[in-house]
Amino acid sequence: MKNIKINNNFKRIFIVLIILSIFLIGIQAASAATPTVTVEKWGTGGDVTKNSLIKKNIPKSEITTKVIKAAKKGTPVVKFGNGKGKKTLIVSGVHGSELSSQVASMKLINYLSKKKNIKGTIYVIPFVAPKATAKNQRFYNGKNLNSIANKKGSITNKIMLFAKKNKIDAVGDFHCTMPGGNPGKNIIMGTKVPTLKSARMAIGISRLIKQPYRNYLIAGKEYPGALEDVLNLRGIPAVTCEVKTPHGKIASGSITASLRQMLGFLRYNKIIT
Ligand SMILES: [Zn+2]
Structure with a gap:
């Protein structure tokens, strides 16, 4: 019993x-899969929350805290997915005072950390040079990082090498453009030669999100040392996306416009639907 x-x-x-x-x-x-946060110790570290507009506009969350902590030690990298499938890289903060795209990156990271069904791998570098972002400075250590990606040892050259090492299939570099400047409007830009996929991607994203595009003929001609150009010259299809806002400030709607570009980039590459 x-x-x-x-x-x-x-x-x-x-x-x-x-x-x-x-x-x-x-x-x-x-x-959703938990993203991993790592740091590239390039001497670029800084407290991005010292930039009051960054602090005010980024989402408050556990993943944000992790990224801010990592940014104090260098260039933070947030990875979604297990390294399989198509590999994409989203970059912002090549110019430290271009705030809307850096805030958009943080919004994207928060969005993706709750998202199910990410097909492939996404790397996000939200702050290329946290030190420059913290000081709201366009240049890093007095240098325009988007004109020296072709110089060995520069931070943008290291990003190109990072893309090579991780076998990245497509890169989106997200910037802000001054009203009245060049291009001075929301736009997706690519290059035809030698990586036609860059030009095709610019057109594809443009169609998806209904923002204009501009394709240059030969990489490295108009903008030698631009990250996009150097990536295209190395055979990694890349686009530059710009949103209109004064440097060091955040114009109304510019964060949303930048986030739309990022989501368009991921949709074009079939990483998300
Ligand atoms: Zn820029």
Whole structure:
């Protein structure tokens, strides 16, 4: 009699455990994958929350705290996906005072960390040079990082090497352009030669998000040392996306416009739907 009772209890516990594990597996399959945050120790570290507009506009969350902490030690990299599938890289903050695209990157990171069904791999570098972002400065250590990607040892050259090492298939570099400047409007830019996929991507994103595009003929001609150009010259299709806002400030709608460009870039590359 006693033995039967113990057996029955055991059976019940066993059934409960099975139901519980099926439930947990189900939750895990449906939930978003946790991103990993790493740091490239390039001497670029800084406290981006010292920039009051960055602090005010980025989402407050656990992942944001992680990224801010990482940025104090160097250039933070947030990775979504397991390294398989098509690999994409989103970059912002090549110019430290171009705030809307850096805030948009942080919004994207927060959005993706809750998103299910990311197909492939996404790397996001939200702050290329946190030190320059913290000081709201366009240049890093007095240098325009978007004119020296062709110089060995520069931070943007290191980003190109990072893209090579991680076998990145497409790069989006996100910037801000002054009203009345060049291009002075929201735009997607690519280059035809030698990586035609760059020009095709600019047109594709432009169609998806209904913003204009401009394709240059030869990479490195108009803008030698621009990150996009150097990536295209190395055979990694890249686009430059600009949103209109004064440097060091955030114009109304410019964060949303930049985020739209980033999502368009990911949709074009079939990483998200
Ligand atoms: Zn820029």
